[in-house]
Amino acid sequence: MKRRGRGIACMWYPIGFTVDANPSAAVVKVNEDGTATVLTGTVETGQGSLTVLGQIAAEALGIAADDVHVVSADTDVTPMDTGAIASRTTYVTGNAIRLAAENAKAILFETAGPMLQVMPSQLEARDRKIQVKGFPQRSVSIGEVAKRAQVGLGRPPIGSASWNPPTVAMDPETGQGKPFSTYVYATQIAEVEVDDETGEVDVLRIVASHDCGTPINPMLVEGQVEGGISMGIGFALQEEMLFNAQGCQINPNLTNYIMPTSLDMPEIVVDIVENYDPTGPFGAKGVGEPSLVPTAAAILNAIHDAVGVRITSLPATSEKILTAIKAKRAGERKQVPA
Amino acid sequence: MTDVTITVNGSVRSASVPPETTLLKLLRDVFQLTGTKLGCDVGDCGACTVLVDGMAVNACLMLAAQADGRQVLTIEGLAMKDRLHPLQKVFEESGALQCGFCGPGMLLSAKALLDDNPDPSSHDIRDALAGNLCRCTGYSKIVEAVQDAARAMRDPRTEDTRQLEMHGHD
Numbered sequence: 001m002k003r004r005g006r007g008i009a010c011m012w013y014p015i016g017f018t019v020d021a022n023p024s025a026a027v028v029k030v031n032e033d034g035t036a037t038v039l040t041g042t043v044e045t046g047q048g049s050l051t052v053l054g055q056i057a058a059e060a061l062g063i064a065a066d067d068v069h070v071v072s073a074d075t076d077v078t079p080m081d082t083g084a085i086a087s088r089t090t091y092v093t094g095n096a097i098r099l100a101a102e103n104a105k106a107i108l109f110e111t112a113g114p115m116l117q118v119m120p121s122q123l124e125a126r127d128r129k130i131q132v133k134g135f136p137q138r139s140v141s142i143g144e145v146a147k148r149a150q151v152g153l154g155r156p157p158i159g160s161a162s163w164n165p166p167t168v169a170m171d172p173e174t175g176q177g178k179p180f181s182t183y184v185y186a187t188q189i190a191e192v193e194v195d196d197e198t199g200e201v202d203v204l205r206i207v208a209s210h211d212c213g214t215p216i217n218p219m220l221v222e223g224q225v226e227g228g229i230s231m232g233i234g235f236a237l238q239e240e241m242l243f244n245a246q247g248c249q250i251n252p253n254l255t256n257y258i259m260p261t262s263l264d265m266p267e268i269v270v271d272i273v274e275n276y277d278p279t280g281p282f283g284a285k286g287v288g289e290p291s292l293v294p295t296a297a298a299i300l301n302a303i304h305d306a307v308g309v310r311i312t313s314l315p316a317t318s319e320k321i322l323t324a325i326k327a328k329r330a331g332e333r334k335q336v337p338a
Numbered sequence: 339m340t341d342v343t344i345t346v347n348g349s350v351r352s353a354s355v356p357p358e359t360t361l362l363k364l365l366r367d368v369f370q371l372t373g374t375k376l377g378c379d380v381g382d383c384g385a386c387t388v389l390v391d392g393m394a395v396n397a398c399l400m401l402a403a404q405a406d407g408r409q410v411l412t413i414e415g416l417a418m419k420d421r422l423h424p425l426q427k428v429f430e431e432s433g434a435l436q437c438g439f440c441g442p443g444m445l446l447s448a449k450a451l452l453d454d455n456p457d458p459s460s461h462d463i464r465d466a467l468a469g470n471l472c473r474c475t476g477y478s479k480i481v482e483a484v485q486d487a488a489r490a491m492r493d494p495r496t497e498d499t500r501q502l503e504m505h506g507h508d
Contacts, residue, residue, distance in 0.1 A: 046437030046474055219433050223479060227436065230476035254382035254471065262464040262477040 002193045004204075007301025009188055013290035015091050016165040016181030024093040025079035025162035028057055028100040030108060032150060034128055034143030035067045036101070041081030042093045043073040047288060048220035049089045055216050056094045056281050060101035062125030063142060079160070087286040090216065091182065094281035095163040103159025108142065111149040111157070115140050165279075182277050184285050186210040188229070190298035191266075194306040199322030201237055203266040203299060210270070213277040213285035222270045225291040229268055232295020234259045237315050340403045346371065347415025353402075361405045362386045362397035365412060373413035373442050377471075384470035387443035388412050394450040396469070413442035416449065425449060425487040434483035436474035444470045448484045456492050460485065 016022060027039040038057045044050040054068040061068075072078060081093055109120035112130040116123070116138055124133050131139035150156045165181035191205040208225050215221045238258045242250045251257045276283035296314060304310055309324035340359070343352040346369060353368045362379075365371045365388065377385030379398045386397040389411040416423045422430070425445050435441045444467060451458055451466035458466070463484045464477070472480065 046435070048433065048436070223433050223436060223475060226476035226478040227474045228476070231473075253380065254378050255380065259471060259473070260476075261469075261471065262467040262481065265464070265477045268476065268478050 001197070002195050002202075003306040004191065004193050005302045005304065005306025006189060006191050007298045007303070007305055009190075009294035009297035009301060010186070011290065011293040011297075012183045012185050013087070013293055014180030014183055015086075015286040016088055017086060017179060018165045018168045018181055019170055019177070019179050021164055021167055022082050022088065022092060023162050023164040024081045024088075024096040025160070026093065026096040026100040027079055027158065027160045028061075028097065028104045029159075030061065030104050030142065030146045030157040032143055032147040034063065034141055034146065035069065036061055036063060036104070038068060038070045038097055038100075039078045040070065040072050040093055040097060041075070041078040042089050043084045045084055047084075047089075047224060048217060049084065049093075052090050052216045052220065052284075053094060053097050056090075056097050056284075057101045059282060060098050060125075061105055061142070062130075063128050067128070079162070087184075087288040087290060089286070089288075090284050091213075091280050091286050092163060092165060094216075094284060095279075096161050098281040099161035099163055100159040103161055104157045105159070107149055107155050107157040107159070108145045111153055111155070112140055112145045115145065115148065182213075182279055182285055184210070184212055184287065184290050185273075186290055186294055188232075188294040188298045190295070190302040192299060192302040192306055194303055194321065196307050196325055197322075199318035199320070199325065201299070201303060201316065201318070201321065203233055203237070203264075205267045205269070206233075206295065206298070207269040208271065208291070208294075209273055210287060210291065211273040211275045211285075212287040212290075213275050213280050214283035215272045215274065215287075216282065216284050218272055221272055221287050224287045225270045226268050228289070228291025228293075229295050230260050230265055232292035233264060233266075233299065235292065235314060236296035236299040237317070238264070240315050342402045342406045344402075344405050344407070345409045347410075347412060355402055357401070357403060359402045360398055361388070361390075361395075361400040361402050361410070364402035364405075365397060365410070371412050371414050375439055375442055377439070382471070383440075384443045384447065385440055387446045387470060389446050389450055392450065392453060394447045394466075394469075411446065411449075413445060416445060423449070424490045425452070425484070428483045428487040428490065429480070432479055432483045432486065434475065434479040440470055440472040440474075444472065444480060448480075448487070451484070452488050452491060456488060458484070458488060 029037045050070045054070045055065045057068045058065045109123045113120040118132050123130055128142050129139040130145050146157050168178045170177040188208045193202040206229050244250050277285050339354045340357045341354050365374050375385035377383035381396045381399040387394050388397045391408050425448050447467050447470050463481050
């Protein structure tokens with residue numbers, strides 16, 4: 001019969017390694033039409049990082065995300081970036097872009113100060129304008145300021161910056177230290193149905209609570225978490241590279257290396273736990289890889305809750321689960337006095 | 339060589355190809371319609387899905403000659419001249435695709451479903467897309483996007499309302 005169970009798993013995950021140099025550099029250029037151009041060496045792989053990086057530049061400059069054009073991943077022209085790896089892009093590259101935008105903004109403020117007859121420190125950038133703090137009606141458009149900076153002051157509003165999470169060497173004796181700049185946390189709960197006659201598992205629902213600092217783009221955070229969960233489900237129940245004695249993979253294609261399809265995916269509830277990390281750009285940390293870390297553990301705990309067996313090797317195939325159920329039943333029969 | 343004449347995205351096109359040429363190879367290499375993706379080439383991943391006489395098929399498993407005289411729709415023919423197909427529009431707005439490699443096949447499988455069933459359940463959608471593998475998204479936003487597109491296509495006014503909701507405060 002089909003038995004239901006629930007399992008829970010928690011995780012933390014490091015963001016921004018510090019044992020080696022881990023820099024990102026960026027250039028932000030404010031144009032005379034009030035738009036901005038960002039140059040970054042990082043690459044978009046579909047996760048939406050360029051959208052998030054554009055949003056960070058826009059937030060720093062007081063313009064709309066649509067006003068920002070991001071040029072990326074052209075080693076001829078874009079500044080160095082350690083890469084779209086280790087869930088570091090929002091955090092490390094984002095910090096570099098925020099700082100570069102702040103540097104460009106400083107030039108805008110120095111230009112706008114005399115235009116508005118205040119000190120640059122009394123200015124803020126909002127709604128595509130440079131305005132006096134507390135007196136938003138005293139303002140001038142960012143495009144106009146950018147043009148004045150270029151042709152009046154001879155200082156085009158261009159900022160460049162790099163950011164490297166402070167490198168801290170490990171203690172050579174103990175191997176201990178501060179290996180990462182910050183950490184993210186998550187809890188996932190899986191609800192499963194296990195057929196105790198076949199060992200087959202159906203994942204019914206996964207609820208995922210993730211702290212990624214400030215979620216700069218919540219829709220993209222959800223996309224990362226949902227995608228991670230599908231990988232976690234494959235890891236838990238389906239995916240396994242099989243090798244023969246000669247070390248050749250015997251399932252090198254999608255006919256027999258089985259990954260989740262749309263029919264294998266349960267209902268997913270993503271719960272973004274808003275947090276603020278003072279070291280991240282506008283409080284953000286990261287979300288990519290962490291999304292799949294707790295999934296398999298939650299599912300295996302749910303299987304235990306449903307049928308009382310602990311599976312300790314992945315994937316938890318029907319064969320393994322049924323064998324464990326049979327062993328458990330045999331053990332229970334032995335304990336009954338004759 | 340085999341002579342093949344098919345109507346691709348509304349235009350009649352002909353080619354003379356070796357008989358073992360697949361429809362996928364014809365579309366990509368001869369007609370230069372590279373929106374249709376070559377994934378596994380053995381019918382497992384669905385990245386090469388196109389519509390042949392309205393039915394979703396894996397173009398890697400169909401010979402070009404088998405498509406002779408038939409209507410083929412590829413991703414290049416899904417959008418109207420001046421606007422995206424409602425499926426493309428919703429996919430774009432809702433972040434339904436990430437790397438996008440599965441996108442052309444996913445969209446055409448979804449179109450075949452909606453042409454046949456304008457009001458599919460979540461399970462109908464999952465069933466229709468089960469042959470299109472996606473490694474990025476977990477399918478959640480794809481399934482929701484197909485539901486949203488179906489709603490918009492059933493009642494065009496709904497789409498206008500949604501547009502207002504999404505862009506009214508710009």
